[in-house]
Amino acid sequence: MLKLDEIQKRLLREVADLHGVPEGAYNIRSNSASAGRQSTANIEIVPKEEVSGLEIRIKPGTKNESVHIPVVMTQSGLKEVVYNDFFIGEGADVVIIAGCGIDNCGNQDSQHDGIHRFYVGKNARIRYVEKHYGSGTGSGKRILNPGTEVYMEEGSYAEMEMVQIKGVDDTERTTTAELAAGAKLVVRERLMTHGDQRAISNYVVNLNGEGSSADVVSRSVARDHSFQKFDAKIVGNAACHGHTECDSIIMDEGRILAVPALEANNVDAELVHEAAIGKIAGEQLIKLMSLGLTAAEAEEQIINGFLQ
Amino acid sequence: MLKLDEIQKRLLREVADLHGVPEGAYNIRSNSASAGRQSTANIEIVPKEEVSGLEIRIKPGTKNESVHIPVVMTQSGLKEVVYNDFFIGEGADVVIIAGCGIDNCGNQDSQHDGIHRFYVGKNARIRYVEKHYGSGTGSGKRILNPGTEVYMEEGSYAEMEMVQIKGVDDTERTTTAELAAGAKLVVRERLMTHGDQRAISNYVVNLNGEGSSADVVSRSVARDHSFQKFDAKIVGNAACHGHTECDSIIMDEGRILAVPALEANNVDAELVHEAAIGKIAGEQLIKLMSLGLTAAEAEEQIINGFLQ
Secondary structure: OOOOOHHHHHHHHHHHOOOOOOOOEEEEEEOOEEEEEEOOOOEEEEEOOOOOEEEEEEOOOOEEEEEEOOEEEOOOOOEEEEEEEEEEOOOOEEEEEOOEEEEOOOOOOEEEEEEEEEEEOOOOEEEEEEEEEEEOOOOOOEEEOOEEEEEEOOOOEEEEEEEEEEOOOEEEEEEEEEEOOOOEEEEEEEEEEOOOOEEEEEEEEEEOOOOEEEEEEEEEEEOOOOEEEEEEEEEEOOOEEEEEEEEEEEOOOOEEEEEEEEEEOOOOEEEEEEEEEEOOOHHHHHHHHHOOOOHHHHHHHHHHHHHO | OOOOOHHHHHHHHHHHOOOOOOOOEEEEEEOOEEEEEEOOOOEEEEEOOOOOOEEEEEOOOOEEEEEEOOEEEOOOOOEEEEEEEEEEOOOOEEEEEOOEEEEOOOOOOEEEEEEEEEEEOOOOEEEEEEEEEEEOOOOOOEEEOOEEEEEEOOOOEEEEEEEEEEOOOEEEEEEEEEEOOOOEEEEEEEEEEOOOOEEEEEEEEEEOOOOEEEEEEEEEEEOOOOEEEEEEEEEEOOOEEEEEEEEEEEOOOOEEEEEEEEEEOOOOEEEEEEEEEEOOOHHHHHHHHHOOOOHHHHHHHHHHHHHO
């Protein structure tokens, strides 16, 4: 049994789809302490000694296993930096579910900075899911600054779904990746900001090895008075393929700045980028409204589809 | 008759397609002095008094007239900053041909910084062509830093063809534009760098007025050990359309960094960007070679087509 109250359980459902203790390896962090931890035969979770955080060691060849390491915070004014390192052994194939939910009912800011480092071994595969969510009626901000570093060895594959659902007042998201020969990185970012929120998202992907490739796609919605900045740089240092795309819907008084960069340092680097910013198309709204939806419902449905 | 030697005449042909005195208004600048100047009834060219450069005043309603203001430099070690201001009257429709050719046979750098300001009146239209070219066997560099500022009033239209043909060792190109309601800016940039050349190209286009639009397309080729940086920012401050595209061919040890930016500050701003960097497609080469061309000829033909 987990030592969690109802709010913490709700946050856990939002960020990790968890309705109880997950299968496999897990560590559930609640207000800076572990509310439950389990290693398995193949996946060892060890707390760090010098700084806050975990070492997650996944044995070579581990298949069809998962690690859950969600974080929930309900104590107003809590500020923490957590360093989690993942060592994914050669040929392993695992799912890693992170995510952080903050409920802030106080007037002090709550902040979680999660620094995740992934050492993806030769021919290993990971699917990583990270969801961020904030709630609570306090005037204190909910601040989430994820730092993600991915080191990919030859032939490895990483698929990263990074989602900020709602309720996060301020975020600076930094993702860097270094890819060896034949490695492939797929990133799907989904971001929604509302109210006076601010979101900065930075990517630097270095395609260092022959045949490495990256596909970084970000979709975002900026509502109310919120502001978003998206910076994504794909660097081709070898014969490689890089693609990045950012599509944004702007609403109300929202503002978006997209600054993608392509850097080709090798004659065999092939890099492509697309970006589009605009509001919801009028025809789409009218079509849904003619089916009986209100304007607000139609808008909601379009946004949900876009962010799926 | 123009007071120009054979090299100067050749440069003039390269940058402005001129084989003699142009029709209409013109000023030909050669080694920091005027080699010939002519105003017309509708287009007045007046030298500035406090700094080097010209004021070009085009009367409202002037149609089907042209201004040529090419610059040639053959004296090694010459460095100049020239300020040319264009006042284009309401409803005018004119062609402006600029361009600069440097032949440097000495060991000192030759540098021309041309700052062009365009005040495009209500409903006026301009077509602007600017070609940059360098030649000469000296070890001194040929440096060209064009600064272009465009202020577009309601309903005005500007089409700008900015070309750096070859032989320019170092360039920093800066273009800024401010568009009022209904104004439209079209930019076609063509850039080729070779040897150890370096080219930096910056655009900032502010779409301030309702219904304003911009279409900025850059095509470039980086050969040998050359380096290019392309920075283009389209800012939507009103209901507007902005499109920017940069396509680059990379060859040999060339390097390219493309950093386009879209900034939407208004819910009715529609901004789109595309970029691609890659080498010449193998199939294209093979096709042309099967028609009897050598590899080098095939490459040349593909590049010429791409930069046209």
